[in-house]
Amino acid sequence: MMKYTTLLSGSAGNSVYIEGGRSKVLVDVGCSLKYLQKELAKISVTPGEIDAILLTHEHNDHISGAAALAKKYAIPIYASPLTWRALPFAALLPPLLQREFTYDLQIGDLTIDFFKTYHDAAQPVGMVVRHEKQSVGVMTDTGQVTDTMLAALEGVCGLVLEANHSLSLLSSGPYPPFLKRRIAGQLGHLSNQQAADALSNIVGDQTQAVILAHLSRTNNSEQVMFAELNQELDRLRACIGCQMTVAGQERSHPLIELR
Ligand SMILES: [Zn+2]
Numbered sequence: 475m476m477k478y479t480t481l482l483s484g485s486a487g488n489s490v491y492i493e494g495g496r497s498k499v500l501v502d503v504g505c506s507l508k509y510l511q512k513e514l515a516k517i518s519v520t521p522g523e524i525d526a527i528l529l530t531h532e533h534n535d536h537i538s539g540a541a542a543l544a545k546k547y548a549i550p551i552y553a554s555p556l557t558w559r560a561l562p563f564a565a566l567l568p569p570l571l572q573r574e575f576t577y578d579l580q581i582g583d584l585t586i587d588f589f590k591t592y593h594d595a596a597q598p599v600g601m602v603v604r605h606e607k608q609s610v611g612v613m614t615d616t617g618q619v620t621d622t623m624l625a626a627l628e629g630v631c632g633l634v635l636e637a638n639h640s641l642s643l644l645s646s647g648p649y650p651p652f653l654k655r656r657i658a659g660q661l662g663h664l665s666n667q668q669a670a671d672a673l674s675n676i677v678g679d680q681t682q683a684v685i686l687a688h689l690s691r692t693n694n695s696e697q698v699m700f701a702e703l704n705q706e707l708d709r710l711r712a713c714i715g716c717q718m719t720v721a722g723q724e725r726s727h728p729l730i731e732l733r
């Protein structure tokens with residue numbers, strides 16, 4: 475059986491916990507060891523039980539605690555080749571803990587397929603983690619969603635999907651023009667509308683849970699996001715048993731157990 479949750483999500487830090495069978499992984503570790511320990515304890519997991527750390531890209535909100543966690547508990551870190559070159563801690567980690575992936579990956583009872591995302595990072599990825607017939611997709615930090623990405627996410631049972639900003643809040647908000655262009659650009663972050671479009675392609679009978687993630691504190695809110703996702707919500711409600719919730723910025727989401 476697979477379980478998953480977000481431990482925190484947003485520009486202050488990101489980490490997704492996924493388990494299947496006897497294997498447990500973290501996708502990104504953008505938090506302190508202390509925070510991680512505290513949040514994992516809520517789901518009765520200790521950091522030493524984590525089998526692998528998988529990094530989506532090298533931005534600090536996704537990696538700030540990765541090296542400390544890896545070193546302390548001898549947990550290998552997996553990242554794409556160009557991400558490794560961009561990681562600030564690569565030289566400080568024992569080579570044994572530095573693993574590169576190119577295509578798919580097997581970690582214990584989990585199979586992981588990666589797909590390219592579009593973000594201002596060296597070689598960013600999203601992924602689908604599978605165990606037996608269940609699967610969890612993670613797609614955050616991307617400025618666009620391509621058919622290839624949608625095909626990769628087809629049929630996932632659980633999803634962590636970015637809904638970073640409301641385009642209207644972003645354009646009328648306080649950010650300087652260059653930052654607005656970066657966020658809304660092809661290598662930026664997904665807007666609520668882009669997230670809704672992605673959901674309309676991904677969500678189906680097989681979908682059990684969607685956690686909307688990486689919400690901007692300045693350019694989005696739970697209320698605005700749900701209003702902008704309205705049409706898609708109606709369809710989701712029609713999906714038997716699919717729940718759609720929002721990841722906490724600095725608290726973990728309740729653990730989701732897939733059926
Ligand atoms: Zn990023």
Ligand SMILES: [Zn+2]
Nearest residue numbers: 485533535615
């Ligand atoms: Zn990020």
